Amino acid sequence: MNPSLSALCGELERVWHDTIPLTRALEIKVRSFDGKSLEVAAGLAPNINLHGTAFAGSLYAISALCGWSMVHLQLAMRELHGSIVLAEGHIRYLKPVAEDIVAVCRFGEQAAVFDQLQETGKARFPLTTQIQAKGEDAAMFEGEFGVKLKP
Amino acid sequence: MNPSLSALCGELERVWHDTIPLTRALEIKVRSFDGKSLEVAAGLAPNINLHGTAFAGSLYAISALCGWSMVHLQLAMRELHGSIVLAEGHIRYLKPVAEDIVAVCRFGEQAAVFDQLQETGKARFPLTTQIQAKGEDAAMFEGEFGVKLKP
Numbered sequence: 181m182n183p184s185l186s187a188l189c190g191e192l193e194r195v196w197h198d199t200i201p202l203t204r205a206l207e208i209k210v211r212s213f214d215g216k217s218l219e220v221a222a223g224l225a226p227n228i229n230l231h232g233t234a235f236a237g238s239l240y241a242i243s244a245l246c247g248w249s250m251v252h253l254q255l256a257m258r259e260l261h262g263s264i265v266l267a268e269g270h271i272r273y274l275k276p277v278a279e280d281i282v283a284v285c286r287f288g289e290q291a292a293v294f295d296q297l298q299e300t301g302k303a304r305f306p307l308t309t310q311i312q313a314k315g316e317d318a319a320m321f322e323g324e325f326g327v328k329l330k331p
Numbered sequence: 332m333n334p335s336l337s338a339l340c341g342e343l344e345r346v347w348h349d350t351i352p353l354t355r356a357l358e359i360k361v362r363s364f365d366g367k368s369l370e371v372a373a374g375l376a377p378n379i380n381l382h383g384t385a386f387a388g389s390l391y392a393i394s395a396l397c398g399w400s401m402v403h404l405q406l407a408m409r410e411l412h413g414s415i416v417l418a419e420g421h422i423r424y425l426k427p428v429a430e431d432i433v434a435v436c437r438f439g440e441q442a443a444v445f446d447q448l449q450e451t452g453k454a455r456f457p458l459t460t461q462i463q464a465k466g467e468d469a470a471m472f473e474g475e476f477g478v479k480l481k482p
Contacts, residue, residue, distance in 0.1 A: 195381060199380065199381035200380050200381060200386050201356075201376075201377055201378075202353075202356055202357070202377065202378060202386055202388060202389055204356075205352075205355075205356030206353070206388075226353065227353060228350075228352065229351050230346060231414065235351050235353055236399075236416070237353060237357075237391060237392025237393075237396060238353055238392070240391045240392065240395070240420065241388025241389070244387055244388050244391070245388060263382065265382070265387075265424070265427075266387040266424060267423070267424055268421075268422070268423050269391065269420075269421070269424075270421045270422075271419070271420050271421075272418070272419050273416070273417060273418055273419065273420075
C-alpha cells in the first residue's frame with residue numbers, strides 16, 4: 181500500500197477499535213486500500229451463526245463499516261473533516277459465507293456530490309459493498325451515507 | 332411472562348449466546364414476549380459509536396435478531412422445527428439512539444404463509460422491527476426471513 185494511504189488506514193483502524201467496541205468483537209481489519217477500492221476482512225469464527233456460516237448481522241455491520249470507512253478515507257484524502265452517518269441500508273444475502281469475510285467497496289467519481297458538499301456543507305454519498313464467497317457474490321449492500329462538514 | 336413462553340425465551344437466549352458469538356458482544360437479551368410481540372434489549376455502552384450514540388451495525392444486528400427470533404418463537408409455539416435464514420434486510424435510521432436499545436417486533440396472523448409452509452415445507456415471512464428513542468421512531472427494519480421445515 182502507498183505509505184500515506186497506509187497511514188490513513190492505520191488511523192481508521194484506531195478510530196474503529198477505540199470508539200466502536202463492536203468492531204473489536206467483529207475482529208475487522210483493513211486488508212487493502214488504493215484510493216478507490218477498499219477491502220476489509222474479518223475471520224469467520226467471531227462472526228459465525230448457528231448454521232456454521234457468517235451471521236447476517238455481522239455481514240451487514242462489516243459491509244456498513246466498509247462503506248462508512250470509504251467515505252471517511254475519501255474525506256481524509258482531501259483533508260476534509262466531517263461527521264458521517266449511515267441514513268439507510270439495504271442488504272441482499274445471496275449465498276451463505278462459510279469462509280473468512282472480505283468486503284469490498286469501490287468509490288466512483290461522485291464529483292457532483294463533492295461539489296454539493298463544498299457548496300452546502302452537507303451531502304449524501306450512495307455506496308455499494310460486496311462480499312463474495314467461493315468467488316461468487318454472497319452479499320450485496322447498498323447504503324446512503326450522510327456527511328456534514330465540520331467548520 | 333407466561334411460563335411456557337418464558338421457557339421458550341430462555342432457550343432462545345441460549346441458542347443466541349451458544350451459537351452466535353456476536354450476540355454476547357451485543358449483550359442482547361429478551362425483555363418480553365407475549366406470543367405476538369417480542370421485545371429485545373441491549374445496553375448502549377457495548378454498542379456505542381464515535382458519535383456517542385448507537386452504532387448503525389448494532390441497530391441492524393439487534394433488529395435482524397429480533398425478527399429472526401420472532402420466527403423461531405412462532406415455529407417453536409407450533410412445535411415446528413425449521414432452518415430460518417434472513418434473505419434480505421432494509422433499515423432506515425431516523426434519529427440517533429443515545430439510550431439503551433429496545434427493538435420490538437410484532438407478529439400478525441401470517442396464516443397464508445403458515446399454510447404455504449405446511450404444504451410445501453418452505454415459506455418466507457416478511458417482518459418489521461422498530462427501535463424507538465425518547466419515545467419516537469429511531470430505526471425501522473424490514474426483513475424477509477426464509478424458513479425450510481426440517482423433516
